[in-house]
Amino acid sequence: MIYQLGDFHFPDDPARLYPHTPERPWVLEVGFGDGHFWPHYARTFAEAPNYLGVEISGVSLLKANRRLRDAGLENAIVTKLPADVLVREVVPPRSLTEIVVNFPDPWPKPGHTEHRLLRAPFFRLAASRLRDGGAVLLTTDHDEYFEFACAEAEASGVMRAEHVAPPAAALETKYARKWRDLGLSAHHVRFVATAHPSVPGGTFTPYPENETDVPHAILKLPAAFAPTDFDKRTAHAPVRGLDSTPGWTVVLLDLYASLRRDGWVVQAHVVEAELTQEVLIGVTGREDGTHLVRLARFGGPIITPGVKAAVGVVTAWLEDGGAQVTHRGY
Ligand SMILES: C[S@@+](CC[C@H](N)C(=O)[O-])C[C@H]1O[C@@H](n2cnc3c(N)ncnc32)[C@H](O)[C@@H]1O
Structure with missing residues (x-):
């Protein structure tokens, strides 16, 4: 099977x-x-x-x-x-x-x-x-x-x-x-x-059923926010200790504008040791005028430290563009 x-x-x-x-x-x-x-x-x-x-x-x-x-x-x-x-x-x-x-x-x-x-x-x-x-x-x-x-x-x-x-x-x-x-x-x-050292796993979780558990952030974009170009952005965290969590590399590859609603989708590449995941992170307008940055369910991503970090990297990119973060859930 x-x-x-x-x-x-x-x-x-x-x-x-x-x-x-x-x-x-x-x-x-x-x-x-x-x-x-x-x-x-x-x-x-x-x-x-x-x-x-x-x-x-x-x-x-x-x-x-x-x-x-x-x-x-x-x-x-x-x-x-x-x-x-x-x-x-x-x-x-x-x-x-x-x-x-x-x-x-x-x-x-x-x-x-x-x-x-x-x-x-x-x-x-x-x-x-x-x-x-x-x-x-x-x-x-x-x-x-x-x-x-x-x-x-x-x-x-x-x-x-x-x-x-x-x-x-x-x-x-x-x-x-x-x-x-x-x-x-x-x-x-x-x-x-000859021994059983403690080598923890426990850094992965399935995509949550409950929406509030999905890695996300809420932020207020500047009034004139309308990106017309996008530079590839990379962030990296090193391995921590011999038996510890692997590091991660996040590359934000591209940004797509939605034709159906107020928002964008960021395509990100997340590498953790030998595991690579391609994920999408949505930036979607809410009724109260704020925007929700959230990992999309598309492709069935597994929530890992690197995937959470990818939501953080998108949030940081928007903050560099003048966004004010009101909540971080990643
Ligand atoms: C030389 S072949 C041997 C295949 C088989 N065991 C045999 O004796 O015919 C090595 C195999 O290991 C697989 N492999 C290499 N790195 C791996 C990894 N990190 N995890 C799982 N499989 C891996 C390769 O795809 C390849 O099929």
Whole structure:
């Protein structure tokens, strides 16, 4: 079954996600590609564990979903998101039994290692979401990434490396077969969580049902306010701490005038770690002569620190144009 970000709760509950099998172990696979691993691996259990697969490629998502359906695996969910966002915001503490990473992108060029998934912050996040005895399973053909991941796991202070044989299914993925056909072998390591640090999520909420909870501001525009051009505007907040909330970047891209009512719509691009959302923020006239700046429901945005900040950036832009803010709700 395919889930979008807005289908999840923050954090979610395995009993809600897998209502028929809530008591089974829960396995997350990061970067499942065309989805060969899970149908093989699930068969090695008496009862298929609950499965959550995360990918950033939409084509892979569709292929894997078809494969899961053909294998009759009903307690399986796949989603198109960056792994760190899903783990931090959706997966509750101490809930997963395994996090499987088969042949992750190695980012081999010098200076590109910050793009690698298996760095110390990810290991700390993973350890916080794994149950007692839970582990990250890495299989890779890439010698240098393998050494790098082992060093990062050690630096995280919350993982113990066990050098064991890989599950047979990890050697049957698309990339496993590709490298084997080229005569290359694969490394495998099981990183067992030795502690469960507190790595908070809780920064995301769905678009509120109650209008007053939608990020907004009320302001009085100057009488002659009628923008005829718009310069792109960017604002940025840095990451706060190793285990803390990611920073955000907001870019106000364009301004559109409404033909139907007194107002405008700002198009904004919001980037938080690996998550990007395109949102619309309305600036709409009210009966009392003030204007309401509010995040639009269009596109199903998730309320994140960056999305709230985008409403603040639009408000600040209007203040620079002479607006007087009477209320801030973001
Ligand atoms: C080299 S492929 C391996 C695919 C598959 N595991 C296999 O063994 O055939 C790496 C996969 O990881 C996915 N990926 C890369 N970064 C990711 C991220 N941050 N979150 C989720 N998936 C990611 C890529 O889209 C790609 O499909």
